[in-house]
Amino acid sequence: MKDISRRLTIAGLTAAFGGLLFQVTVPAQSSSDAALIAKAKGIHDRVIKLDTHNDIEPANFTADCNYTMRLTTQVNLPKMVEGDMDVSFMIVYVGQGPLTPEGFDNAYRQAIEKFDAVHRLTEKIAPDNIGLALSPADVLALHKKNLRIAVIGVENGYPIGTDLKRVLEFYNRGGRYMSLAHNGNSQLADSNTGETEGYLYNNGLSPLGRQVIAEMNRLGMMVDLSHPSKGANMEAMRLSQAPVIASHSGVRALANVSRNMDDEQLLALKKNGGVIQVVGFAAYVKTDSKERTDALAKLRDEFGLNQQAGGRGGGRGRGAAESTAPRPCPVESASGPAPQDRGGRGGGRGRGDAGLDALSLERRAEYSKRLSEIDAKFPPAGRANVKDFVNQIDYAVKLIGIDHVGISSDFDGGGGIDGWNSAAEAFNVTLELVRRGYTEEQIGKLWSGNLLRVWGEVEKVSQRLRKKQG
Numbered sequence: 425m426k427d428i429s430r431r432l433t434i435a436g437l438t439a440a441f442g443g444l445l446f447q448v449t450v451p452a453q454s455s456s457d458a459a460l461i462a463k464a465k466g467i468h469d470r471v472i473k474l475d476t477h478n479d480i481e482p483a484n485f486t487a488d489c490n491y492t493m494r495l496t497t498q499v500n501l502p503k504m505v506e507g508d509m510d511v512s513f514m515i516v517y518v519g520q521g522p523l524t525p526e527g528f529d530n531a532y533r534q535a536i537e538k539f540d541a542v543h544r545l546t547e548k549i550a551p552d553n554i555g556l557a558l559s560p561a562d563v564l565a566l567h568k569k570n571l572r573i574a575v576i577g578v579e580n581g582y583p584i585g586t587d588l589k590r591v592l593e594f595y596n597r598g599g600r601y602m603s604l605a606h607n608g609n610s611q612l613a614d615s616n617t618g619e620t621e622g623y624l625y626n627n628g629l630s631p632l633g634r635q636v637i638a639e640m641n642r643l644g645m646m647v648d649l650s651h652p653s654k655g656a657n658m659e660a661m662r663l664s665q666a667p668v669i670a671s672h673s674g675v676r677a678l679a680n681v682s683r684n685m686d687d688e689q690l691l692a693l694k695k696n697g698g699v700i701q702v703v704g705f706a707a708y709v710k711t712d713s714k715e716r717t718d719a720l721a722k723l724r725d726e727f728g729l730n731q732q733a734g735g736r737g738g739g740r741g742r743g744a745a746e747s748t749a750p751r752p753c754p755v756e757s758a759s760g761p762a763p764q765d766r767g768g769r770g771g772g773r774g775r776g777d778a779g780l781d782a783l784s785l786e787r788r789a790e791y792s793k794r795l796s797e798i799d800a801k802f803p804p805a806g807r808a809n810v811k812d813f814v815n816q817i818d819y820a821v822k823l824i825g826i827d828h829v830g831i832s833s834d835f836d837g838g839g840g841i842d843g844w845n846s847a848a849e850a851f852n853v854t855l856e857l858v859r860r861g862y863t864e865e866q867i868g869k870l871w872s873g874n875l876l877r878v879w880g881e882v883e884k885v886s887q888r889l890r891k892k893q894g
Contacts, residue, residue, distance in 0.1 A: 464858040467867055468851050472567055474511035474872035476568040476577065476601075476830065477672035477700045477849070479651075479837035485541035489753035490549045494753040498835035498846040501553055504572050507850035511563060511872065512572070513671070514542045516599065517837070520608030520615070528585030528611075533818070535583035536784075539576065539597045546574050556598060559883065560876045577648065577671060580606035581613075581636060588632070591639045600879070601646035601671060604656065606632050614635055615654040616682040627655030634663060641665045644886030646879060649673065649693075650683070657689055666885035667697035667878045672832040672839070674708035675816045681708050687823060694824035697881065699874045701832035702816050704853075705839040709808035709816055716802035723798065726761075727791050729779035810843035814856045817870065826866050830875045 478499045484490060491500040499512055516538040521527040534618045543596065546556040554572040566573045576598040582605075584590035594602065604613035609624040612633035624630070629637070637660055640647055649657040650668040661668055670693065676684035685693070685700060693700055703709075711717075783791060820829045833839045835846065843852045857867050 432647060432838045446709075448746075452515045461855065464851070464855040467858060468508060468854040471854075471864065471868040472511065472563070472872040472876075473507075473509045473850055473854075473873055474513075474831075475509060475562075475667070475835070475850075476513045476832040476875060477515060477579075477703070477837070477839070478512045478835045478847075479515050479517055479579075480538060480541060482537045482541040483751065484754070485545050485549070487549065491545055492550050492553065493753070494756045496756050498833070498840060500847075501550065501572060503846050503848040506848040507846070509847045509850050510567055511557070511575060513575045513601075513667060514538075515577050515579050515837070516542075516583075516594075517606070518583050518685070520580060520582055520606050520610060523611050524832060525585075528583070531583040532585065532590070535578070535594070536597075539594075539599070542574055542576055542598065558598060558600065560880045563872075563876060567687065571765070575600055578602035579648075579671075580604075580610065580651070581633075582606070584612075586611060588635055588639055591636055591645070592643060595643045595645050599692055601637075601648045601669060602640065603648035603651050603671070604629065604636060604660070605652040607651065613660075614653040615656075616651055616653050618653050619682045623653065623655075625656070627653050628659045629656050629663075632658075637663050640767045641882075642889045643887055644883045646882050649685070649689075651700075654686065654689060657685075658692060661692050661696045661698070665697065665889070666882040667699070668693070669698055669875065669878055670700040672703040672705070672834045674703055674705070675819050678816055678819055679711045680707055680714070681711060684708055690820060690824050690828075692833055694828050697828075697878070699828050699830050699878050700820055700824075701830040701875065702813070702820060703832045703834050703839060704808075704813050704841045705834045705842050706808040706841050707838075709710045709841060710805050710812045712805045713802055716798065717802065719798045719802055720795075723791070723794055727779075727783065727787065791859070810841060810852050810856045813841050813844065813853070814860060818860065824867055827874055827877075829870060830872075831870055 482498075484495060484497060484500075489495075491497075492502075493504040494500060497503075499509075503509075504512065516535050518531040518534045521531060542556065546554055552571075554574055555562075555566040555569070557566055557573050557575050563573055563575070578599045578601065581602055584594065591602075595687055604610060605615040607615055607617045608621075609615050609618060610633075611630060613629050614623040614625050614627050616623075618627060625633075631658070637647055641664060647660055647664050647666070647668040649660060649668055650673045652660070668686060673686040674681065675690070676686040690700065712720075780788065780791065815828060817831070833844070833847075839847070843849060854867060854871070857870065862870070
């Protein structure tokens with residue numbers, strides 16, 4: 425009876441906002457196309473769909489404003505139902521701040537607020553709709569109960585400060601993976617941003633970072649490689665006794681962004697037994713050509729404009745001070761969300777920034793003329809779409825094998841591509857995978873099987889280490 429009630433509740437949430445299960449935007453133009461779509465629908469229905477990176481805002485986890493509503497967020501229960509998404513790794517993210525006792529304390533408070541938010545959703549707000557999984561077995565058990573599933577991931581080890589015991593605390597609060605850095609070097613590891621801003625630990629881990637990896641192995645917490653530097657990641661893979669993950673990273677060979685993993689890292693990940701969750705973040709999927717990037721940088725230098733790289737840091741103004749002013753609950757209007765630039769479109773033209781506005785009218789006109797010339801000679805890449813995204817999956821599968829590749833979005837943290845800009849559009853990814861010839865077994869591995877396998881192996885390593893420890 426509870427299962428029936430849950431289905432009716434979720435169905436009501438979806439119907440109330442005009443949602444349709446498996447809404448496909450591609451019209452069936454032939455019987456073969458219709459058959460392919462029907463096949464994809466069947467596969468999408470049968471496999472477990474898991475997204476390893478969805479950011480959250482605690483203000484959307486209250487009694488009056490929460491994920492039972494169709495909010496403007498890219499992920500919430502109605503949108504998960506509409507896209508038949510099963511599992512959301514909800515992220516305890518804190519932007520990098522000063523490496524001081526005050527900085528650590530502030531980061532810790534922010535982290536605890538997000539841990540508490542997820543528990544509030546699964547235990548008080550919507551326990552009949554979504555449950556918290558602490559293990560792969562929990563994921564399967566909750567799925568059998570026809571519940572949506574939340575898992576907690578920690579993005580940036582900054583909030584643990586210098587207290588190793590906080591790793592255990594975060595594990596006990598439900599954290600099942602953690603990255604050791606975000607954008608900016610942490611007390612644990614160098615960041616990918618060190619490529620341009622410099623490193624603290626010679627492009628590697630700090631002594632405390634090495635201890636944290638050992639403790640994560642002991643506890644059964646997955647080590648996440650998304651955001652730390654290449655050197656830190658290579659060292660982490662050498663040290664970790666368990667397979668690791670990259671919870672939301674792209675392929676650098678196809679999009680040359682420091683956040684993405686190059687072939688050397690991918691091959692090391694295969695040797696480690698881990699998995700890269702290829703991310704549907706437009707700026708990490710498709711980038712402008714080097715010629716265009718260099719031409720734009722040269723133009724901005726010539727006109728004295730700052731060269732802060734929009735869209736590469738994380739897409740959500742990370743690290744900025746949080747506003748304490750009350751805000752209205754962001755319920756989506758009947759006509760759908762307003763168009764938003766989520767920081768991942770690529771092909772930026774630098775318009776509207778303060779430096780450009782400060783130029784004289786004549787200089788601004790000259791800048792615009794020169795910019796148009798660059799556009800004509802080196803056209804912008806344009807926003808990435810589902811086909812571009814699956815190109816990255818294809819590349820990774822061919823390089824390291826189907827068993828080491830998965831899927832993620834970075835929704836509500838800058839993620840999104842044309843065709844998959846919210847959980848409601850998840851079917852479009854499955855459809856493109858079917859078009860490329862992936863089998864149901866392979867699609868099941870990509871959507872969840874590989875991640876669940878790695879998570880299970882991490883648990884086994886933990887059991888062995890604890891038994892050895894006595």
